[in-house]
Amino acid sequence: MVLKLLKKERLLSFLERLMQKFLLVAPVREGNLTVYRPVKAAAEVAVDAPKSVVPPKEWFFPQTEEIYRYATSKENLVLEENVLAPPAVLFGVRPCDLRSFQVLDAVFLQEPADRYYAARRENTLLIGMSCNTACPECFCTAYGISPLKGTGADIHLTDIGTAYLVEALTPKGEEIVLQDPEFYEEKVAGIDEALRAKEQALTAEFAVQVAVTDLPAKMAALFNHPYWEELSRRCLGCGICTYVCPTCHCFDITDENRGNTGKRLRCWDACLFRDYTLHTSGHNPRHALHQRLRNRFFHKLKYNLDRYGIEGCVGCGRCVALCPVNIDIREVIATVRGLQV
Amino acid sequence: MKEITESLRREAARLLNEGVELFIGYAAGTRPACARPFFVTKPEEVTGLVFDPFCVPNLVKYILRHADKKVAVVVKGCDRAAVDRLVAERHLDRARITLVGVPCGGMLARERVLAELGPNPRIEAVEDRGPSFVLRVRGEERTFEKRKFLMEKCLGCTRNNPAGVDVMVGKEAPPVADPEYDPLKEIRAIEALPAAERAAFWEKVFGRCLRCYACREVCPACSCTECTFEQAVPGWQQGATWISKAKSLPDNYHYHLIRAFHVAGRCAGCAECERVCPVGIPLMLLNRKLAADIASLFGETEEDPCGALCVYSLADPDEFE
């Protein structure tokens, strides 16, 4: 691992240098929102922007993507695959979202690997950014994530006042850092203690401390508990929690047709939607809203762990902050852990 | 707000004892300055009920899910209008519902209040003092002038004491409307823009729609059991649907404009669509514009719960062209 310091005033040149070789995808401000998108100039990057509503998974798994085009005629069928994966840097990814890529990797890179996701993942250099502030809805530490650690990133930056601590965590990251030694200064003593203090201060801002011990076993025993129906009474059945979730990966595949040619698209889908599991026959295995809501929580808190060995929640708090009727996964976790089996 | 909350709990307990099977009100949420829909079936659970200026959700739509039950529901003035529409359209049987009206001193805009108090305040009490709300936070009183901190929908509200309810709790609230508030100001500003800039404005806001359909799911005027956007087109188009699942500008436009027209004349102005939108699309601009247009074309329709676009009359002098 290479450790350096990057003076804050040099960040812009650091980004511009990256832009010579890579497409820079970074947080920018659009009105009151933070969104990750390709930037034309490094100055557009909103380094200290609050957490994005739509998580940066969007870069690897866009809400709508053309997977191939087709042209049909009586004798012929031509399929033209469309895998877009330019060399890119995804900059400013928060530790919770960095973890989400490990969760998504388990799904999309498992054999047979998803070519679109795999290609973009491979061609993207990940630069993480420690959190400077915590939202009251954050609870990443419940999953062993530190808001100041860049696990999963190639390079990770942490604001230490006048400079960023730069950690190159992979050979890919080291190469980038070592190619421009003039940008950096050597790490000075005392930083580790300062970071520990900062971590404590940040996590103290979490409104709720969440513990997930024994949760999957507890969930399994409570599948038929009336709690899920009670919880679903206020659920709107909209797709907010799934669309802002950094680990939700469900999608639909549809055609957009123009005569004999068209595009096959992959679009995000949400397990809360009525037609998500609807069979052609009209039978719906999860016809009731409480079944769909329960499935979502089971997926996040149990199924993902059972299937891939990694929790399906990263504690980013987006669903908590954005649910219009205050369905709060932190409360769900605490309630389930407290229910009598 | 303590008195309203207490009398609400008393009334709820009474109604549940008198045969109401489900009482829909508000409970404190898990986040500061946030209340959530709360469903009470037993008199002993009424202690969870609250009413304060963060009880924003419109609860009327939940009645539709319990068509078979005797339901009582807490309504603010702005929520109240939705009931009439649903009754007029025969989605609801008025006799089955007990409307519990609350005098509303306006709803506080959560983000603006939190911007003043910090992200995670402990709000211990709320008091309505007419032109302002006083919040007690860590023993300290903080005053929020309504003119500055109410949600936009409240600034033009003239119906904050719901009429035609079965039970009214608390004392009548003083008017909340800000006489200087002009609901059409922003709309006129957009209308005054050159066409290209106007288009750019809508492209920007519709472009970011996630199509999570929260605006539809929360809307009491969106009462169709099957939404047109989920309906398959009949066989001759080989099962195409009216809208693609793709998040694209044309599809987003299509969704929002069709929805705006479907609720035109039926929108009760509760502004829930705008509140729930995770990406901040100013949907009430459309709804207010349509309401203003309908009023200028057909006259005020306040008394007609069905709304101008739902009325058919043989005496209509205009040809249907």
Add this chain to the structure above:
Amino acid sequence: MKVANPLLPQPATIIDIIQETGDVKTFRVVLDDPDAMAAWRHRPGQTAMVSVFGVGEAMFCLASSPTSRDWIEFSIRRAGKVTTAIHQLEPGAKIGVRGPYGNSFPVEAMRGNDLLVIGGGIGLAPLRPLVNFMIAPENRKDYGNIEIIYGARSYGDLCYKEEVFRTWPETPGVTVWTTIDAPEEGWEGHVGFVPAYVAEIKPAPENKFVAICGPPVMIKFTLKELEKLGFKEEQIYTTLEMRMKCGIGKCGRCNIGAKFVCRDGPVFNLAALKELPPEY
């Protein structure tokens, strides 16, 4: 590094269409790339995604025998938008195929045992490759007797009539019982529902595997009869249908608990199925 794209179908051509019943057709399909066709292997019970471009994609069980090298077959009932579009196609039409997907009937574990096949209507489709695999000359010696109980609403609703009434009964060690729900002119066979017919036939449970597929209500009541006859849940296999989009365990919607039907199914034994939430 170029990895194969599992979402990209292989171009294929419909070479023959067999009208099985009023609303079921069997489509005989050849992959356009001869190497891909030669390399195609599937196991009994597996599925594949069929594309009609411009309409969409849907998952169907592979109805052809795993030993067939020249073509693959899908038996498709006209029900929704993709199936309606497929039904409008004629021989020569171009479609897309990707697969095979999922697990299969445990033909290794079944070796040396007898097999009881119970099918209802189009539900025979996923069971047909199992029977044809076991009666293929190269495999026949590995398996014991095969009993097939097959029912449909009417004679016209029975699929694969050539096999059901000729090929299978004429194969040594294979017995076929057929039944229809209500009497009709010209039908001299058994009349009645499948569960009752199973109770009447009384198949013995010893050294036997059961493969069952059909309408949920038929399965439900047949399982009760099998239980009475002494069959254990571990002996009984069924195949599940779910709405699917990707077929490779990524799109999410075919989950039952932590299992994905497209990958961990579609074939489940009853004991395993009982461990899962009843969301299918």
